[in-house]
Amino acid sequence: MSVVTDKTIICRCEDLTIEEIREWISKGYDGFEEIKRATRIGMGACQGRTCRRHLLIELARAGQKSPSDIDLSTFRPPTKPLKFGAITGVDKDE
Numbered sequence: 001m002s003v004v005t006d007k008t009i010i011c012r013c014e015d016l017t018i019e020e021i022r023e024w025i026s027k028g029y030d031g032f033e034e035i036k037r038a039t040r041i042g043m044g045a046c047q048g049r050t051c052r053r054h055l056l057i058e059l060a061r062a063g064q065k066s067p068s069d070i071d072l073s074t075f076r077p078p079t080k081p082l083k084f085g086a087i088t089g090v091d092k093d094e
């Protein structure tokens with residue numbers, strides 16, 4: 001029994017279900033960048049740290065490819081969340 005259902009959230013930041021991603025793939029969107037632009041997956045607060053891997057697996061499964069054969073989008077800095085104070089140099093308590 002699979003714990004993944006159609007309503008399983010694949011991207012928490014952009015509130016996308018696996019069903020929505022599979023619909024885009026069935027429409028012919030078979031690239032990481034295409035789906036990202038259509039759905040905003042990977043463009044949320046975590047910048048895809050959680051969902052990129054899930055999308056990669058779905059694309060590989062749909063295309064019957066190895067995940068290593070799929071081009072990933074590029075990370076834009078910062079690739080990890082930073083506290084605003086780390087950028088500005090201003091301490092929150094100052």
Ligand code: FES
Nearest residue numbers: 011013044048051
């Ligand atoms: S979970 Fe998809 S961008 Fe954060």
